[in-house]
Amino acid sequence: MKIEARHERGVTIIEPKGKITIGVGDVALREAVAEALEAGARNILADLGGVTTIDSSGIGELVSAYTSVSNRGGKLKLVNLPPKVTDILQITQLISVFEVHDSVEEALASFD
Amino acid sequence: MRAAMRSEEPQVRISIGSRFEHIDLIQVVVDDALARLGLDDDSRHWVGIAIREAVANAIKHGNQQDPDKEVEVELAIADDQAVIRVIDQGDGFDPQEVGDPLAPENLLKPNGRGIFYMKSFMDEIEYSTRPDGGTVVTLRKQLVEVLAP
Numbered sequence: 001m002k003i004e005a006r007h008e009r010g011v012t013i014i015e016p017k018g019k020i021t022i023g024v025g026d027v028a029l030r031e032a033v034a035e036a037l038e039a040g041a042r043n044i045l046a047d048l049g050g051v052t053t054i055d056s057s058g059i060g061e062l063v064s065a066y067t068s069v070s071n072r073g074g075k076l077k078l079v080n081l082p083p084k085v086t087d088i089l090q091i092t093q094l095i096s097v098f099e100v101h102d103s104v105e106e107a108l109a110s111f112d
Numbered sequence: 113m114r115a116a117m118r119s120e121e122p123q124v125r126i127s128i129g130s131r132f133e134h135i136d137l138i139q140v141v142v143d144d145a146l147a148r149l150g151l152d153d154d155s156r157h158w159v160g161i162a163i164r165e166a167v168a169n170a171i172k173h174g175n176q177q178d179p180d181k182e183v184e185v186e187l188a189i190a191d192d193q194a195v196i197r198v199i200d201q202g203d204g205f206d207p208q209e210v211g212d213p214l215a216p217e218n219l220l221k222p223n224g225r226g227i228f229y230m231k232s233f234m235d236e237i238e239y240s241t242r243p244d245g246g247t248v249v250t251l252r253k254q255l256v257e258v259l260a261p
Contacts, residue, residue: 019136021135021164022132022135022164022168022172023131023132023133023135023168024132024133053157053160053161053164055161055164055165055168055226055229056165056168056223056225056226056228056229057168057223059225060221060222060223060225061222063220063221063222064222066220067220084157088161088229091228091229091232092213092214092219092225092228092229093214093219094219097219097220
């Protein structure tokens with residue numbers, strides 16, 4: 001899995017697609033966040049609209065990314081959550097940890 | 113079609129080497145079998161996640177990612193339940209050692225949620241140890257909708 005990244009209004013938007021699962025998508029997500037931080041990104045928006053499956057490793061990578069970005073004084077926010085991703089975040093009470101938005105425009109405005 | 117068999121004779125048995133990329137293969141095969149047994153799309157998605165977690169644990173914690181060690185997955189039907197067993201060749205595992213992922217001190221830990229997801233998505237989950245030390249995880253899911261009285 002190669003995760004596309006783009007920049008809008010000072011925010012790095014990453015768009016993982018397909019499965020974020022152990023050994024495959026989780027590694028790609030880790031690398032995408034690390035690359036963004038190395039390139040100087042402070043605020044990251046993860047657009048999860050194209051994610052079909054996420055497992056505990058994928059959730060773990062989202063949590064790690066949240067911590068890494070927060071430790072650098074930035075924010076990691078989520079947008080376009082598919083219902084099953086919302087469900088899996090709710091079950092482990094992580095939905096209250098992440099700031100979640102319904103649209104990219106709304107999410108970008110929240111960083112201003 | 114509904115499951116009518118009462119025995120736990122496996123309908124499906126697959127062995128894989130301990131590589132994460134093989135998890136997709138298991139999920140596809142078990143998903144197809146569960147679809148033919150009448151389990152709906154939504155339930156199959158969550159059962160699929162639970163199986164992924166069990167197999168990932170068997171590969172990572174059980175077999176320590178040794179590709180020469182196998183993970184065996186069996187699907188059987190008993191009393192209108194799908195019974196999935198995931199068997200590794202590791203040194204055994206105590207699920208009690210895993211902390212509660214909902215505890216405030218664990219909420220932002222990157223790992224420790226796999227068993228919790230399995231328990232959330234299945235009706236029953238049980239751990240046992242084989243005489244030779246490998247761990248057997250048994251996951252059960254009701255196939256037939258239970259009607260309210």
